[in-house]
Amino acid sequence: MTLHPLISDRFLCAYDPRLVASHSFDLVVVGGGAAGGLAALAAADAGHSVAVLTKADAREANTRYAQGGVAAVLSPLDSVDEHIADTLRVGRGLCETSVVSEVVSGGPTVFDHLLDLGAQFDREPNGDISLSREGGHSQARVAHARGDATGAEIQHTLHRALSLHPKISVFSNKLAVDVLFDREGCAAGVLTLDQNNAPLAFSGGHVLLATGGSGHIWRETTNPTIATGDGVAMAWRAGATLRDLEFVQFHPTCLYVAGAARVLISEIVRGAGGLLRDKNGDRFMSDYHPDAELAPRDVVSRAVFRRMVETNDTNCYLDLSELDRDPHILFPGISRFCRAFGIDIASDPIPVRPGAHYQIGGVRVDLDGRTDVPGLWAVGEVASSGLHGANRMGSNSLLEGLALGARTGRAIAAAGHASAGHAAPEFTGKTDVKLGGSGAHSVTLNLQDITYSMKSLMWRHMGVERTGAGLSEAQEKLSFWAKVVRELAPKEGRTVELLNMLTFAHLSTSSALSREESRGVHHRDDFPESDDAARYHTLLRARYEHDQVIGSEPTREPVGLASVPST
Numbered sequence: 001m002t003l004h005p006l007i008s009d010r011f012l013c014a015y016d017p018r019l020v021a022s023h024s025f026d027l028v029v030v031g032g033g034a035a036g037g038l039a040a041l042a043a044a045d046a047g048h049s050v051a052v053l054t055k056a057d058a059r060e061a062n063t064r065y066a067q068g069g070v071a072a073v074l075s076p077l078d079s080v081d082e083h084i085a086d087t088l089r090v091g092r093g094l095c096e097t098s099v100v101s102e103v104v105s106g107g108p109t110v111f112d113h114l115l116d117l118g119a120q121f122d123r124e125p126n127g128d129i130s131l132s133r134e135g136g137h138s139q140a141r142v143a144h145a146r147g148d149a150t151g152a153e154i155q156h157t158l159h160r161a162l163s164l165h166p167k168i169s170v171f172s173n174k175l176a177v178d179v180l181f182d183r184e185g186c187a188a189g190v191l192t193l194d195q196n197n198a199p200l201a202f203s204g205g206h207v208l209l210a211t212g213g214s215g216h217i218w219r220e221t222t223n224p225t226i227a228t229g230d231g232v233a234m235a236w237r238a239g240a241t242l243r244d245l246e247f248v249q250f251h252p253t254c255l256y257v258a259g260a261a262r263v264l265i266s267e268i269v270r271g272a273g274g275l276l277r278d279k280n281g282d283r284f285m286s287d288y289h290p291d292a293e294l295a296p297r298d299v300v301s302r303a304v305f306r307r308m309v310e311t312n313d314t315n316c317y318l319d320l321s322e323l324d325r326d327p328h329i330l331f332p333g334i335s336r337f338c339r340a341f342g343i344d345i346a347s348d349p350i351p352v353r354p355g356a357h358y359q360i361g362g363v364r365v366d367l368d369g370r371t372d373v374p375g376l377w378a379v380g381e382v383a384s385s386g387l388h389g390a391n392r393m394g395s396n397s398l399l400e401g402l403a404l405g406a407r408t409g410r411a412i413a414a415a416g417h418a419s420a421g422h423a424a425p426e427f428t429g430k431t432d433v434k435l436g437g438s439g440a441h442s443v444t445l446n447l448q449d450i451t452y453s454m455k456s457l458m459w460r461h462m463g464v465e466r467t468g469a470g471l472s473e474a475q476e477k478l479s480f481w482a483k484v485v486r487e488l489a490p491k492e493g494r495t496v497e498l499l500n501m502l503t504f505a506h507l508s509t510s511s512a513l514s515r516e517e518s519r520g521v522h523h524r525d526d527f528p529e530s531d532d533a534a535r536y537h538t539l540l541r542a543r544y545e546h547d548q549v550i551g552s553e554p555t556r557e558p559v560g561l562a563s564v565p566s567t
């Protein structure tokens with residue numbers, strides 16, 4: 001296994017408190033999706049002043065696009081034990097059992113909290129919450145809103161609650177660049193850039209990363225453009241331990257029409273009877289798994305991918321013509337979007353292919369969201385709590401973000417100030433980087449070209465199926481692009497995002513190279529079997545030399561070490 005080093009600046013932009021204006025809060029939350037939103041509300045309810053920063057419009061987040069729903073035990077026919085057992089089975093031996101138990105038991109409380117905030121979920125004629133079944137779940141336990149608009153309802157509800165809370169200020173279009181530290185080395189704020197690359201600092205006694213996922217690092221993805229792995233890259237530069245970055249879930253069925261966004265066709269469509277077919281009209285899923293279309297997502301993604309290769313086609317098809325209810329009524333959002341491209345979902349096969357969907361690994365945290373950097377916390381998709389193991393069960397991620405978001409907000413409020421010099425982040429000691437200026441050389445870089453090349457590379461070598469040779473080749477290119485962008489690109493927001501994407505891409509390929517087995521969503525053609533004697537997490541932590549991060553080599557941690565804090 002040959003690893004190609006990634007050299008990065010420890011701080012991407014200079015911060016000098018005498019030159020950069022700063023706002024001061026008790027808590028700075030980076031991210032206003034499900035996880036950041038509930039954390040902010042919990043900390044603010046406990047009396048803390050909270051800044052919520054979002055890099056685009058405050059309502060734009062992965063949360064907003066969730067279709068299927070929130071998994072929670074809400075029916076007397078279901079039980080917490082069954083939900084736990086399903087989650088552990090799908091996680092293929094890498095779940096942290098204590099975390100699974102805590103999150104799943106918290107489902108009904110989370111749900112009541114959403115109802116209290118005013119969220120409206122679909123109901124049966126008798127008034128009970130209507131529940132669907134998704135792949136991996138042994139019971140119907142997925143609550144949804146307006147059919148496939150669950151995320152939009154949750155995001156709308158949280159946005160309203162955040163905006164109305166007197167202790168919360170929401171700042172949109174603020175791209176967080178780096179975590180800032182006080183003299184004692186505690187996280188004490190973040191430096192941001194606005195749309196004009198003007199710097200603004202937010203200082204706080206605690207910093208919470210709730211930045212969501214990284215789907216936009218891959219050519220095919222279900223994620224909105226904000227999902228560029230910023231939180232993981234920031235945490236790595238800040239010295240936090242990262243865990244299990246090789247585990248990236250690919251959704252098997254993204255709409256594939258040239259020019260269209262890769263909109264997700266939710267699993268509930270297959271749950272309702274949608275059938276996967278190849279270009280010859282043949283069903284194929286029962287060749288791969290006894291549960292056919294309702295097999296776990298990783299199995300369906302690989303099956304679709306293989307069938308595309310075998311039939312020499314760019315996609316497979318989802319056929320809703322045999323549903324016993326009208327798909328236009330069941331799935332109004334999907335129906336509307338497909339119609340815009342001339343596809344009638346009741347009669348036309350929908351072209352689909354897999355796309356990067358959910359980042360399972362992330363910043364290693366305990367149940368309360370603590371990282372191993374004092375004052376720095378993480379929650380939601382950016383974090384690795386240990387809930388999902390080697391594969392995420394559908395609709396468990398909103399549950400995780402909501403349950404652990406609230407828990408993390410309460411834990412931060414109870415922790416007092418980590419940063420002794422609260423509201424006083426230190427000068428980062430970097431003088432060579434000029435914000436908004438050009439790089440050291442007068443060479444024009446085509447950042448868009450590098451971005452698209454990176455996405456294609458990640459799709460080819462860090463996609464549904466991987467090999468050691470492909471991952472090594474990817475690493476070498478990613479190291480080179482990161483070096484060129486760092487040295488030559490103008491120091492502005494889009495460069496920060498690209499460096500974050502290259503950093504995440506490089507770190508995830510390191511992890512994938514080091515895991516020489518196939519497990520859950522990580523499939524190596526050169527190591528197709530699981531190594532059941534070695535159940536471990538992959539860890540990465542930065543090594544520093546002066547103001548630079550000079551790399552990090554993957555290490556291992558046995559499963560079962562998740563600490564359950566006493567707070």
Ligand code: FAD
Pocket residue numbers: 030031032033034035036037053054055056058060061062063064065066067068069070071150151174175176177210211212213222223224226230231264357358379380381382394395396397398399401
């Ligand atoms: P997000 O909701 O993504 O929020 C991230 C926030 O961080 C945003 O506000 C963003 O602006 C901000 N941010 C990011 N970087 C920066 C930065 N550098 N500076 C400032 N702000 C920043 N899960 C389910 O459980 N059920 C489903 O049915 C489901 N369906 C899905 C369908 C789609 C199409 C997608 C994309 C995901 C789906 N998921 C589903 C996954 C789920 O939506 C996400 O895992 C979850 O919403 C993540 O929430 P979060 O709060 O961690 O992050």
